[in-house]
Amino acid sequence: MRIVTASEMYAIDRDTIERIGMSEESLMENAGQAVARALLERLHPSMRIAVLAGTGNNGGDGFVVARMLKSYGYCTDVWLIPPKEKVKGAAKKALDIYENAGYEVKLYSGNEQTFVEQIAHYDVIVDALLGIGVQGAVRSPYKEIIDMVNRTNASVYAIDVPSGIPADGGAADTAVRADVTITIQCPKLSAYTFPTADYYGELVVVDIGIPPLSVARNAEFRSTWEEADVVRTLPKRQKSSHKGTYGKALVIGGSKRMTGAVTFTAKAALRSGAGLLTMAIPEAIYSVVANRIPEAMYYPCSSHDGYFSGEIDLSHLDVDAIAVGPGIGRTEGTKNVVKTVLSHDVPVVLDADALFFWNEYAPFVRKRSAATIVTPHPGEMARMLGVSIREVENDRFGVAKRLAMEYGIYVVLKGPYTIVTTPDGMQYVNTTGNPALAKGGSGDVLTGMIVAFLMQHRSIQEAISNAVWIHGKAADFLVEKGHSQLDVLATDVIEEIPNVLFHLTTTKSAEVF
Template sequence: MRIVSGEEMYEADRFAMEEIGISGVMLMENAGKALFEAMKSRIPKEKRVAVLIGTGNNGGDGFVLGRYLKEHGYDVDIWLIPPYSKIRGDARTHFDIYRSLSYSYRSYEDGVAFARDIQNYSVVIDCLLGLGLSGAIRAPYDEVIRQLNRSSATVLSVDLPSGLHANGGYVGEGVPVRANKTYTIQCPKLGAFLYPDADFYGDLEVVDIGLPQAAFSSVFNRELWQKSDVHRTLSDRSASSHKGSHGKGLVIGGSKGMVGAPVMTAKAAYRSGAGLIQASVPDEILSVVAGTVVETIFQGWSSREGFFSGEVPEDLSSFDGIAVGPGLGRKPGCKSVVEAALSTTSPLILDADALYHLAELKGCLKARETPTVLTPHPGEMARLTDLPIEEIQRKRFEISRSFAKEFGVYLVLKGPNTIVTSPDGSQFVNTTGNSALAKGGTGDVLTGMVLAFVMHSSSIQEGISNAVFLHGQAADTLVQTTHTTLDVLATDVIATIPTVLHSFLNQHHG
């Protein structure tokens, strides 16, 4: 499912009208009817409903929606917030249709009646501003939104909560509508996946209004990666497979005080379908980790004071995938190991301290010709780009795309709605996971999962997106069944990978 910017959505509307010949009035009719069909089960017939209407297309959709609600016997008031003279174009056409059916509406005017009556509605539908907001929220909308947010009504927003911008970037000026649910038209907008904007959306539902795919031909390739995509791309082992056909992987990491990280990475890789895993750790900690995952081949590399000294004693080209970084440390010898890994021809996953060192090895990164996957959290991304964390969070899509294209990497920018960006700039937004993953070690687990999936998937992007999805799904499963977001450990996530894989792969055989 595509994700679009506000500008891209306007362009798709324009294309549908001017190039294809679908009238704006018809698009608005389709939108209002589709919204009614999506909302009707959510609105009890006996409850009082208000539809708040502003100028522009969002308000026009509201007139159509209000008409359908009235025709189907709902107890609904239509509140026109701007003066009647401000309703123009296609929205005016639908307002005239609404009035020609002798349906009444209420006018905001000075706001006294509105302030009194807003408390009496059980459901309020927000058709105030939608995509149409430019700049700050102006009167009287600011006051209307304040009163709406103070009411106890269930709030349903159309397209996006009024007061937000489609592309995100809310910085605390003015107060947007705080929706319980947002019914977004045709495609989700960028802001629904950026924080703090996403906090205002409530649940998100996409309402298809029949815009043809051709209208989106010029849109950047940004998609939601959903359950259906995992079903489509996740493959089981064939009967003839052997350990070599599922990848021989290498995990390089660990240091004094960080012995658990590479162990979790190795175990997660095995749980995610890797054929064989070797873990190379500083020789001083080898005896501590050697028995932890009995399936793993452990190797000790030369170390100094519990950290890699920098020598790489074996040929790395024999591995089908290499993950570097979990528990690695920031000593000079660790940087040399990262540099050696960058010079191999094996697919490479860099995480944690490997990303710390990578900030000074970008030339080596650019020179690589085989696939490289980086899995930074926003702080690590800030170091890689020399940008403040706040800017990374505000422009997650743009910064991810420009970095992935410039350095030819697969970039996994972690956080709520993790974004996987391919070297060609196409982006895939994850839909699983919760705050239980904000805990030490969960990133090491993801690294192992990505390593395994990159080695046994036919497409690297699909493999990474599936690893990210299943990692989040494991956390969701734990929280929905036996845990809370407070008590999930990274090892719990590893232990839940089989359950999640079983739920996908068993259905293939059903």
């Protein structure tokens, strides 16, 4: 499912009208009917419904929605907020059809007090006020109306985006807090960035018949990564395979203060199908870590004060992929270890403290022929780029794309709706996970899953996106099975990986993993 900016959506509409040949009126009719069908699945005929309409296409969609609801016998009022003469174009046509069908419009202008008295008595409010064209602060009377909507006890359904929300994300001073947002054709960036995503409620996407060609030639590639994508791309295991078939992974990390992180990564990699796994750890913590994962091999390395000294010899190791960083610490030894790892011509995952000295070894990354994957959370990304966390959060798609393309790397920008960006700038948004993952160790688990999947998938992007999706789905399963979002541990996520894999591999059309 493609994700677009406001300007891209406008370009897609123009392309569909001018080059494909569909009329603006037919697109509006399709949109309104699609939204109405989604509402009919959720609303009871006894509910009293208010459709709040503005002047633009969002209001036009609202007129079609209201006409459809009324034709099915639903008690529906349309409140037109601006004066009727301000409604133009396709929206005016939709309004004319609504009235020609024998339905009445309630005018807000001149009836403000009546609106205030009645708005609190609706069971459902359909927000068709502003749409994706919002720029700057919401002005009167929309500001006051939105505040009233947010104070009601009604269920609020927004059409396309909640009114007042910038389609491309960012701060929202005044905006509708929807229970459900029914987005037309393509979700907008603000549905996957914060704080705006919090205003959407449940996101429902409806298709209105815009040809994929119009989307492809007018929007950059951003797409959600769904369960169907995971099922489609999980690799098939051959009967003749052996442990070497599924890769030899090396996990480098751990220190005297953080002995658990590297263990999480290693165990998650094994749970995710890695054939063989070696843990390179400082020799000072070997006795603490060595008995935790009997399935792993161990490589104790020279240490200083409980951390890697910086001297690490990889020449005698036969490995297919390396993950470095979990629990490793921010020392000069870490910097030297990472530089040594980057000289190895295999895929490398850089996580946690391995990202701390990014600017000092970024030049090495540009020269690598094998894939490099970085997995920063917003704070780490901010440090890597020399910007504030707020700047990262306000432009998650943009900063991830710039970093990936500048260095020719895969960027996994973690957080709600983790974004996976490829070296050519294609972006895939994860759709699983919940706040249960907001706990130490979760990122270490994901790193292990990524390094394991890299060795089993033909496509690096598919390997990363599948790891991210399954990681989030494990947390979702845990909460569905009785865990709260407070109590989930990293070890719980690891132990839930088999259940997610079983679910995926028994889904209809899935191949045996």
